[in-house]
Amino acid sequence: MSLESQRLSRRRLLGGLLALAAGAALPPFPARGSEILTREVPAIGEALPLVGLGSWITFNVGDDPLLLEECTAVMAAFFAGGGRMIDSSPMYGTSQATIGHGLATLDAAGKVYATDKVWTSNAAEGPSQIEASRRDWGVPRFDLLQVHNLLAWEANLDTLQAMKAAGEVRHIGITTSHGRRHGTLERIMRDADIDFVQLTYNIVDREAEARLLPLARERGLGVIANRPFQRKRLVRRLAGEPLPGWAAEIGAESWAQVILKFIVSHPAVSCAIPATTRVDHVRENLAAAREPLPDAALRRRMAEHVRAL
Amino acid sequence: MSEWWTYRPGDLLMVSLRVYERLFVLHNQALWPAQWLALALGAGLLLALWRPAAGRRRLALAGLAAAWGFVAWAFLWQRYAPVNWGIRYLLPLFALQALLLLVLGLGRGVRVTASRRAPARWAGLALVAYAVFGHPLTALLHGHGLAGAEVIGLAPDPLAIATLGVAVLVQPARRGWALLAIPALWCLTSAATLLLLGAPGAWLPLAAVVIAVAARWRPPGCA
Numbered sequence: 001m002s003l004e005s006q007r008l009s010r011r012r013l014l015g016g017l018l019a020l021a022a023g024a025a026l027p028p029f030p031a032r033g034s035e036i037l038t039r040e041v042p043a044i045g046e047a048l049p050l051v052g053l054g055s056w057i058t059f060n061v062g063d064d065p066l067l068l069e070e071c072t073a074v075m076a077a078f079f080a081g082g083g084r085m086i087d088s089s090p091m092y093g094t095s096q097a098t099i100g101h102g103l104a105t106l107d108a109a110g111k112v113y114a115t116d117k118v119w120t121s122n123a124a125e126g127p128s129q130i131e132a133s134r135r136d137w138g139v140p141r142f143d144l145l146q147v148h149n150l151l152a153w154e155a156n157l158d159t160l161q162a163m164k165a166a167g168e169v170r171h172i173g174i175t176t177s178h179g180r181r182h183g184t185l186e187r188i189m190r191d192a193d194i195d196f197v198q199l200t201y202n203i204v205d206r207e208a209e210a211r212l213l214p215l216a217r218e219r220g221l222g223v224i225a226n227r228p229f230q231r232k233r234l235v236r237r238l239a240g241e242p243l244p245g246w247a248a249e250i251g252a253e254s255w256a257q258v259i260l261k262f263i264v265s266h267p268a269v270s271c272a273i274p275a276t277t278r279v280d281h282v283r284e285n286l287a288a289a290r291e292p293l294p295d296a297a298l299r300r301r302m303a304e305h306v307r308a309l
Numbered sequence: 310m311s312e313w314w315t316y317r318p319g320d321l322l323m324v325s326l327r328v329y330e331r332l333f334v335l336h337n338q339a340l341w342p343a344q345w346l347a348l349a350l351g352a353g354l355l356l357a358l359w360r361p362a363a364g365r366r367r368l369a370l371a372g373l374a375a376a377w378g379f380v381a382w383a384f385l386w387q388r389y390a391p392v393n394w395g396i397r398y399l400l401p402l403f404a405l406q407a408l409l410l411l412v413l414g415l416g417r418g419v420r421v422t423a424s425r426r427a428p429a430r431w432a433g434l435a436l437v438a439y440a441v442f443g444h445p446l447t448a449l450l451h452g453h454g455l456a457g458a459e460v461i462g463l464a465p466d467p468l469a470i471a472t473l474g475v476a477v478l479v480q481p482a483r484r485g486w487a488l489l490a491i492p493a494l495w496c497l498t499s500a501a502t503l504l505l506l507g508a509p510g511a512w513l514p515l516a517a518v519v520i521a522v523a524a525r526w527r528p529p530g531c532a
Binding site for chain 1: 327394
């Protein structure tokens with residue numbers, strides 16, 4: 001056996017053990033009716049679990065073997081809990097390679113809804129960048145490719161549409177974050193042939209509710225909600241506050257679950273993509289995508305409560 | 310990046326504090342036991358600046374130049390740039406600093422102050438001494454022992470701080486300022502990064518810049 005194959009074997013073994021440990025730490029098989037909820041995306045004719053997994057910062061760990069295995073354990077818990085969509089970007093440093101490591105270790109390429117982005121101002125570089133990303137992930141093709149942050153969006157969208165027509169990607173979309181360029185996004189949602197939009201939506205960043213989310217429903221587009229916790233800031237802000245009484249009504253045991261339940265209970269949202277490095281957090285996030293979810297009246301109370309804090 | 314002015318500084322961070330700390334742990338593991346050699350060379354630098362004969366001065370500055378080149382390649386390019394693509398834009402500055410040290414340090418007309426009555430001399434020497442012997446101990450502030458110690462010649466912060474000390478000591482002043490600019494820029498970048506990461510000791514590189522600039526304003530006596 002070569003040194004390289006020994007190294008890979010040990011890595012796979014460690015990853016497998018971590019995955020088993022993460023799986024063992026999960027609660028017993030969910031009782032009937034408590035499985036993770038899914039919602040159909042009309043544009044693609046498929047249902048996706050309401051909570052996915054982001055990778056900004058959390059999976060950017062370089063080639064650090066310890067941190068790679070921790071990320072693999074997070075992915076193992078994510079898949080064991082019924083998660084499917086993992087989102088990344090070539091902008092996220094080594095996150096794509098980390099996901100590829102996890103998928104290979106867990107032999108999970110068939111379980112993931114592989115979501116990535118094209119991120120270049122020079123659209124001619126798009127195909128080679130996408131191919132490099134695909135190699136990092138180790139998947140035969142992406143399920144969803146998006147134009148990252150509307151960067152050179154017209155030319156990059158042409159590339160993605162051509163790839164979709166050629167069967168090189170299943171679905172395509174476009175992203176923004178931090179509430180930027182919603183006017184342009186709305187125009188693209190009306191005019192362009194896309195399947196998904198990704199935008200920032202949470203219990204305090206609600207601008208999308210006015211026009212974008214209703215338009216997404218009207219057009220049957222999938223909506224991926226990024227920055228659900230404002231990169232920890234929102235959860236930290238709420239951490240010192242007691243959970244309101246209505247949290248128990250929706251089965252929320254933490255502020256993170258309150259926030260996620262608020263996001264995914266909007267009927268236009270297909271999936272929220274919190275990022276984490278911790279197995280207990282990924283379990284907590286997935287648990288938020290179970291019944292019960294708040295109705296419209298409770299959603300209003302939730303938003304008012306948080307705004308008043 | 311469009312509308313870059315709408316981003317918070319923290320939005321531009323690509324790595325977590327844990328990943329940042331682990332960069333130094335892995336770097337030290339890969340280079341062990343080079344830390345001892347680096348510390349010995351750092352002590353040699355301090356001695357050369359303490360008694361700055363022309364030959365020692367040339368050797369010291371040439372060694373510093375080599376360290377800027379090595380840190381750029383071994384740490385910034387091989388370890389840091391993969392998790393922070395912005396670092397690649399700083400690499401040319403490290404190469405330029407190595408070149409400056411060689412050209413200015415080995416060229417004629419450059420002196421290192423030796424007057425024991427000049428406060429700026431002590432400030433310069435103190436910066437170098439801190440970089441060599443004090444800065445590695447800041448790893449203890451992170452609570453993970455010395456495994457992630459940042460050692461001169463292997464990691465950028467102590468190297469930049471030591472070079473600030475050298476820049477304070479070099480005469481004429483114009484050349485000292487030329488040597489000071491890039492290490493000061495790195496220290497400010499590092500301080501901002503550590504501050505945004507919430508790392509302990511973020512003020513240390515910033516304090517080194519303040520001390521160096523203040524000392525540089527007071528021209529020391531020259532031997």
